[in-house]
Amino acid sequence: MPARHFDGKRVRAARRALDLTQDDVGAALDVSRGTIAGYEANRSFPDGYKLPGYARVLQRPLDELFPRDGEPDLADLRCDAGYPQYKTSEIIGTRSATPVQNAERGVARLDDRFMGPLAAAYGVTVNELLAAQERSFGISTPPPSAAQCSAQALVPRTVTEKINYLLQNAYFGQTPPTDAEIAQAINEAGTTVATADDVRALRTGTETFASPAMRASLARAFQVEPAFFEDGAEVNPAAREVLEGIRFLGSIHQGQILALAARGSNTGLSAGMIAKINELVAELQDKLPDAPGSA
CATH class of the missing domain: 1.10.260.40 (lambda repressor-like DNA-binding domains)
Structure with missing residues (x-):
């Protein structure tokens, strides 16, 4: 049954009040008279997207003819x-x-x-x-609020969203790995945890369940903190660090922070702030195993 309340008796009364036959309504909605009879007897219900057209045919407000409890999804x-x-x-x-x-x-x-x-x-x-x-x-x-819109869109919550967030934001001009390459990285420990088809199913949302072993393996494959793939990662401090780190590096890659730093005190960054950025970049280089100049 659709989210809106459908009452066949109410619909039948509205039809009769306009002196319309079931054939008339069926022709307007491109369904058979028998289908309309089924609706009015509450034996079946129209798809939700057909209700606005039904209300127009019966010349009644949508919310009055098909009321809904609560707010819409x-x-x-x-x-x-x-x-x-x-x-x-x-x-x-x-x-x-x-x-x-x-x-x-x-x-x-x-x-x-x-x-x-x-x-x-x-x-x-x-x-x-x-x-x-x-x-x-x-x-x-x-x-x-308008200020919250972009911030909400940046916080991935489901496993599907997290995989796609990393693929779209964490490679900074490099080609993101394919499903097969992700699966290969997942299985590097020697145990087959996932196939390329498994990765594709999670990435596209065809499959929504990921076991703890799969989540841990995804974190290893993407080289992020395991907490990132845990439920509720949007409020997990370790996962927030992953998100903020990606945004920070993305700003550097786009030249935003470097351009601001180059302006110095001329409405740009202070010397102390530039020094702090240098410290952060040096710390990131130390932590990334394949970063240039690391041991």
């Missing part, structure tokens, strides 16, 4: 806009609707570039879309 917003899931690929410009499907299932959050097009198509703000996304992940929060 991503699937609710899509259905209220009248889109079947497969149609969202056209909205976000991808070959498939997998990104939206994964977000609605609470597997992987939407990429930032999809937020604007989806919000526009659904007739909501980006903040409202983000709040609905959190509900899809089982997190009930008020709509985030």
Whole structure:
């Protein structure tokens, strides 16, 4: 049954009040008279994305004819806009609707570039879309402020999100490893923990469960703290260090910090701050086993 409440008796009363036949409604919704009869008898229910059209045919407000308890999640917003899931690929410009499907299932959050097009198509703000996304992940929060939007998108929470976050952000101009290369790194200890297909399933969200052994092996393969792949890593201090380290190195790679440092005291960084950055870079070089100049 859809998230909105569907009452066949209420629908039948609304139809009769307009002096419409079941054939009339069926023709408007492109279904058979028998399908409409099944809806009105509560033997079956229409897909959620068809409810806005149903309400228009019966000339009733959507919230009045099909009320909903609580706030909408991503699937609710899509259905209220009248889109079947497969149609969202056209909205976000991808070959498939997998990104939206994964977000609605609470597997992987939407990429930032999809937020604007989806919000526009659904007739909501980006903040409202983000709040609905959190509900899809089982997190009930008020709509985030504009300042919080980008920060929330940067925090990976599921195993799928964490794998993709590292692939997209941790290689700084280098080619990220393939699924087969990740599997090879995972299995370097001599025990076969995962195949390339296993990695692909986790990366795409087809598989959402990762055993403790798999999580530890993923951490080893990506050379990050094991805590990064634990549940709740977004609040784990060790995992936060991984995220902040990647963002810091990304800023250096893009020239943002170096350009600011070059300006010195001329509205740039102070000498003390530049010295601190140098200390941090030296510490990173010492900790990375394959860093230039390390033993």
